[in-house]
Amino acid sequence: FTIEPGGNNRQYPGNYSIYLEYKQAEEAAAKEAEAAKPTPAKERGRTQNTNKPRRLSFKERQEFEGLERKIPELETEKAEIEATLYANPPDGYTQVRELSERLAQLAREIDEATERWLALAEVDANS
Incomplete structure (x- = not known):
């Protein structure tokens, strides 16, 4: 039992x-x-709409294309700062700190932009 x-x-x-x-x-x-x-007519309509692949809106398409341009620019700026810090380090502590802070900020921006680009690319590929 x-x-x-x-x-x-x-x-x-x-x-x-x-x-x-x-x-x-x-x-x-x-x-x-x-x-x-049997499903009510109202629910049937929703079910049919949810099966369609989602497409990028106009605004998302513009954001997607903008990110494709922005990410390489951010990576270029990051590489320039890294080259400055490693090849010719500034003499003053404040300059090193400012460059290091900017480098950390760029890394965050690149990560956020890349994550958003990947999400938009996935939606774009499924449509």
């Missing part, structure tokens, strides 16, 4: 394997009954 949700006890004949087969048959019957229910 088993304890069902709600605290009810139920007895099943046989061993555990027979119990599992019985439970699987019950679940399959419940799924078939759920699938056989």
Whole structure:
């Protein structure tokens, strides 16, 4: 026997394997009954619309193209700052700190722009 949700006890004949087969048959019957229910017209319309692949809006398309130009510019600026810091480090502490802060800021901007570009590229590829 088993304890069902709600605290009810139920007895099943046989061993555990027979119990599992019985439970699987019950679940399959419940799924078939759920699938056989007609959906209201309002829900049917929503289901059909959600199956269509999403396309980029005009604004998203512009953002996508802008990111394709912006990311290489940010990476170029980052490479220039790294070259300055490694090849000809500035003498003053404040200059080194400012360049390091800008380098960290550029890294964050590149990461954010790349993540957004990847999300837009995925939507664009699915449409």
